[in-house]
Structure formats: structure tokens, C-alpha cells
Amino acid sequence: NAGVTQTPKFQVLKTGQSMTLQCAQDMNHNSMYWYRQDPGMGLRLIYYSASEGTTDKGEVPNGYNVSRLNKREFSLRLESAAPSQTSVYFCASSEARLGGYTFGSGTRLTVV
Amino acid sequence: AQRVTQPEKLLSVFKGAPVELKCNYSYSGSPELFWYVQYSRQRLQLLLRHISRESIKGFTADLNKGETSFHLKKPFAQEEDSAMYYCALKRPGAGSYQLTFGKGTKLSVIP
Numbered sequence: 332n333a334g335v336t337q338t339p340k341f342q343v344l345k346t347g348q349s350m351t352l353q354c355a356q357d358m359n360h361n362s363m364y365w366y367r368q369d370p371g372m373g374l375r376l377i378y379y380s381a382s383e384g385t386t387d388k389g390e391v392p393n394g395y396n397v398s399r400l401n402k403r404e405f406s407l408r409l410e411s412a413a414p415s416q417t418s419v420y421f422c423a424s425s426e427a428r429l430g431g432y433t434f435g436s437g438t439r440l441t442v443v
Numbered sequence: 444a445q446r447v448t449q450p451e452k453l454l455s456v457f458k459g460a461p462v463e464l465k466c467n468y469s470y471s472g473s474p475e476l477f478w479y480v481q482y483s484r485q486r487l488q489l490l491l492r493h494i495s496r497e498s499i500k501g502f503t504a505d506l507n508k509g510e511t512s513f514h515l516k517k518p519f520a521q522e523e524d525s526a527m528y529y530c531a532l533k534r535p536g537a538g539s540y541q542l543t544f545g546k547g548t549k550l551s552v553i554p
Contacts, residue, residue, distance in 0.1 A: 366544075373545055376541055423487075425540070431477060431492060432542060434487045
């Protein structure tokens with residue numbers, strides 16, 4: 332039972348490059364989320380998807396796009412990476428009725 | 444606006460000493476609060492939620508609506524408790540909900 336799986340685990344990008352972070356969950360959860368974690372800032376919500384076919388902006392959406400490909404998968408895209416996007420990115424999923432998130436293991440992204 | 448405040452960035456205690464990690468919140472509705480723990484370079488894990496009133500790994504937390512607090516406590520700290528701890532507030536939304544996280548407190552248990 333994998334839970335929430337994120338790929339890749341590590342990535343180094345040059346400024347201006349693009350990439351997509353992948354996230355998949357096998358718990359049949361309706362809602363999925365992308366957070367970034369920065370020292371001294373805690374976790375901040377980038378985008379979320381309440382259910383398949385819907386996406387909404389969170390607290391810090393600028394510079395990112397998302398796709399809810401199906402119920403299992405929710406990807407995060409950086410179209411033109413900037414050094415300010417150096418961070419650890421966490422995907423999570425939840426079932427609204429039960430509460431609580433299940434997190435992936437994170438993607439450590441460095442933009443140089 | 445919803446806000447979660449964890450006033451301590453770092454808390455150091457000796458093994459066997461009591462631990463209290465502070466969390467205060469601001470929320471106009473009926474709050475639902477959680478504590479998450481992140482061990483070194485691992486994923487965040489749910490530690491406990493206030494509605495279940497459970498005790499996990501010896502930790503407990505009581506919601507105090509008068510003081511708008513949800514402090515995490517443990518009577519005797521263990522070295523394996525060293526980790527980052529995040530308090531989170533649930534915000535309901537249409538068909539979903541979001542968690543607002545505090546900035547976290549790093550607990551260091553000194554042997």
C-alpha cells in the first residue's frame with residue numbers, strides 16, 4: 332500500500348527551465364494538494380484539487396500550474412523555474428469526511 | 444483570517460523532562476486542529492487530531508477554546524521525539540478543505 336508517491340525525489344534545474352512534479356495516490360481520496368516547505372516558513376499551499384476535474388489556487392500559486400489528470404494523479408508544473416522556487420515540495424491527499432492529510436515523501440528542488 | 448502561531452522555532456529539553464509545544468490559532472468558526480510530525484528528511488505524519496482525543500507516542504493535546512490554544516504535551520521526552528512539529532488548522536471549503544500550518548517547532552531532546 333504505497334499511499335502517496337512523488338517523483339522525482341531530487342531535481343536540480345537551471346533558471347528558466349521547466350519541469351513537472353508528479354504525484355499519485357492509491358487511497359481513492361477525492362482531494363489532493365501541493366505544498367512547499369521552506370525553512371522558517373512552514374508549509375504553504377500552492378494549489379489544491381477538491382475533486383477530479385477541479386483545481387484552485389492556494390496561498391502561493393504564482394509561477395506554478397497544476398493538472399488533475401484523473402482521481403489518482405495531480406501534477407505540479409514549473410514553466411520557467413526561478414531561484415525563489417528552490418524548496419521542498421510535498422503532495423498530499425485527503426478524504427474530506429475523515430480529515431487529516433496523507434503526505435508524499437517530498438521532492439527537493441534546487442534552481443540555480 | 445485563519446492563522447496558526449507556533450511561537451517557538453526551537454525547543455530543547457533533556458531526556459525525561461516534560462515537553463510542551465505551543466500552538467495558538469485564530470479562527471472565527473468551530474476549529475478542528477491537528478499536530479503533524481516530521482522526522483529528519485521524512486514525510487510529514489499525522490500525530491494526532493483534537494476530535495479523536497487520542498494519545499499517540501505519549502503525546503496529548505487539548506483544545507482550549509478560551510485561550511485559542513492547542514498545545515502538544517508529553518510528560519517524559521525521549522530522544523526519538525526529536526523532530527519538527529507542525530500545528531495545523533482545518534479550513535472547510537467547497538467539497539474539500541485546506542490545512543493552514545504553523546511555521547513549526549523543532550524539538551531537540553538532549554540525551
